[in-house]
Amino acid sequence: MRIETVWVGRGGQGIVTATYIIANASIIDGFHAIANPEFGAERRGAPVKAFLTISKEPIEDQEPVKTPHVAVVFDDKLLGAMQFVIDAVKPGGYVILNTGKSPQDAAALVGRDDVNIVVIDAIAIARKHLKLDVPNGPLAGAFSKVMGFPSLQSIREAFETQLGKAVEENFAAVKEAYEVAAVIPAKKVDASAKPKGIISTTSAFLTGPYEVVGWREVNKAGAVFPGSSFPYATGGWRIDKPVIDHSKCIMCRKCWLYCPDDAIIEAWVEREGPRGRKFRMKMIDFDYQYCKGCGVCAEVCPTGAIQMVREI
C-alpha cells in the first residue's frame, strides 16, 4: 500500500501543518509517511502545495507526486487556477474540498464524475471551534474519515507534538468534520483509465500553467518586466468579501483611511434627483481585484453599512 496525496491551498491556511499532522499521526499508527511540502518564501494568501505519502513499507524514494490518489483543496476559488491538480487525481481517487457551497454545486465545480468528492465547510467549523479561518484541522478530519486512517486519537497526539497549543479546540474541529463530511461517490470508475494530466515536477510555485521557454529566451540576469506587482490580482485570496449598503453609508471615508490594500474606491455614479434632474455623486465601492477580505472596513464603519459575506 502506498497512498500519495497532494494538498493545495493558500499561505496561512495551514497546508504544511495539515500534512505534518496527518504524517505524524500515520507514523503513530505504525505506517511510514513523509510529508513533503513544496514551499519557499510564501506570503499569506499565495497558492501553496504540499505532498504527503503514506505507506506500509519504509519510504526511501522521495518521488514527486504526479498522479495522486487524493487531492485536498483548501479553497474552492483555486479550482480554476489549479485545475491540473484535479485532472491529475487517479480515477476512483478522492477530491476533498473545503467550500461553503452545497455538495451538488461543489461537485459541479470539481467537474469529474470518476472520483469521489468529499465536501466539507471547513471554514465554518474552524470559525466555530477556533475563531480562526484555518481550515486545516477539519480537512484532516475529513481525510481520516474517507481514508479510514489515521485514527482520531493519533491525530490528537499529533496536534500535541506538532502544535503544542490549542489541541482541544483543534481536535473538536477535527471530530466535527469527521462526523459531517459529505461524500459524493464516483458515478463511473474505469480503474484502468489514466488521469487526464500529471502535476508537473518543474515548478515550485504552481501558480498556474506557464509558458516554458528555453534557457536562451529567459531574460538575462532574471530581470522581471514590468517591475511591478500590478498584474498580480490579490483579490483571489478572500474568504469573505465586503458588501456595502449605500442607504446606511454617510461617506465618512473611515474605511478608505484604514484599508491596508487601497482597495476602497470612490466611484462616480449617476443618480436621478426628485424632480428628474440627473446629477453625479460619489459613492464608496470596493476594488475586488485587490481586496483581500481582511474585514477592517466593516470593523471601523461607524454606521454598520459594510457587511462581510462568505465567498468560498
Place this chain on the structure above:
Amino acid sequence: MSAQLIREKEKIIKQKRIALTGNHAVALAVKMARAEVIAAYPITPQTPVVEKLAEYVNNGELDAEYIPVEAEHSAMSAVIGASAMGARTFTETSSQGLGHMYENLPIAVGMRLPIIMGMAVRTYSAPINVWGDYSDVMSMRELGWIIYITQNAQEAFDTIIQAYRVAEDSRVHLPAVVAYDGFWTSHVLQPLDVPEDEEEVIRFAPITRSWVKLDLDNPAQLGAVGTPEWYWEIRWQAVEALRGSTKVIEEVDNEFGRRFGRRYGLVSPYMLDDAEIAIVTYGSVYGLVKKAVNKLRSEGVRAGALRLRVIRPWPGDLIAKYLGNVDKIMVIDRTINHGGPLYGPMATEIATTVQRPVYNVLATIGMRAIDSDMIYEAAMKVYRGLWAPGVPYTVGLRGGYE
C-alpha cells in the same frame, strides 16, 4: 532506512519512533549531545534548527549559552571563541550565510577546534533562490573541514552525534559540517528512531575537552602569527589530521552501529558487485537512484549505485575499490562548478580517483525536481552509448546538454 541494518551480539539500545523534520532532528541531536554554546543566525532553509534550539535553551531543556548573533560572520567567530575556551559548540548555516562566515572557516581548522556545523544546503544567489542544491557545501571543500552529506532526517540526526565524537577525538581535532538537502530533508517530516534514554548519546560522545584551548592556569596564545618558517608545518598537521580522520570516522560509525543499530560507512554501495554501469550521487536523491537501478536491473542492465557520504576526507581507496571495475560511471552532481573541467565537482573528483573519464550529469540545481524515471532514462543513454564521457549533460533542466 538507508542504514545497513546489522545484527551484532551486543545489545542495541532502546529507541522510540517519532516523526520530525530534518531540521528538528538536527536540533534534537544537538540537544542530546549537550552542546554548551550555540551561536547561529537564521537563514532559510535552516531557520527551524535555530528556532528549536533557542526554544530548548529557553525552556531549560538544554543548558547552553545561546548567542543570537547579528550575522553569520559573528556566529562563526563566537563558536570559535567558545570552542577555544573548551566548550562543545554548534552553529548552523546555509547558502549566503556560509558565504558570510567564509573568512572564519579556515581559522577553525588552523586552530584545530572541533566545532560542529549543520547545513541545510541551498543554492547561491542571484537570482534569489532559497531552495536546495549543493553549491554552498561544495564551496568549502578546500578548507580542511570534515564534510558529511546525509540522506535523510534519521541520518542527519545520527551523523551530528557521530561528528561530535570524531571531531573531538584527539587524533582529529578538526571542525566538521553535516550537510543535508535544503527542503527535501530539512522540511520533510519523516519517521526516525531516537534513543529513549537521552543519556545514551552523551555516553556515546562524551565531551573530551582534549583539544588545544585557553586555560587560566596554563596561559597560551591561540591563533597567533605563523611566520613563513612555521606556517606550512602547522597547516600540514591539519592536512594530515584530516587524512587520518578517515579511520576515526569509520571507527565511530562502526561503534555507533553496534550501539544504535545503524551504520552508514564513508560511502554507501548498492548492487555494485557485478555492475557495468554505476550511478554515483549524494544526498536525498539516492533513494530515487536506487529505484532507477532496480528498474535497470529488471530490464537486464547490470546497474549499481554509490552514495558519497563523507567527501572530506575523500575516501579515494574505497571509491576506487567499488568503481574500479565498472565500465561506465555516471555521476549526478547537484551543483555546478562554473567553467570547471567537468562542470560537476564530484564528477571531477571521481574521474581523478578512477583515473578515467566519467559521465557527468547535472540535476536538481536550484531544487528543480527530478524523478526516478528521469534518472533511468539518463542512465539508459549512457548505457547505450548515446552520451559521451567528459561532457556535462543535464536532467530536468532546460539549458546545458541533454
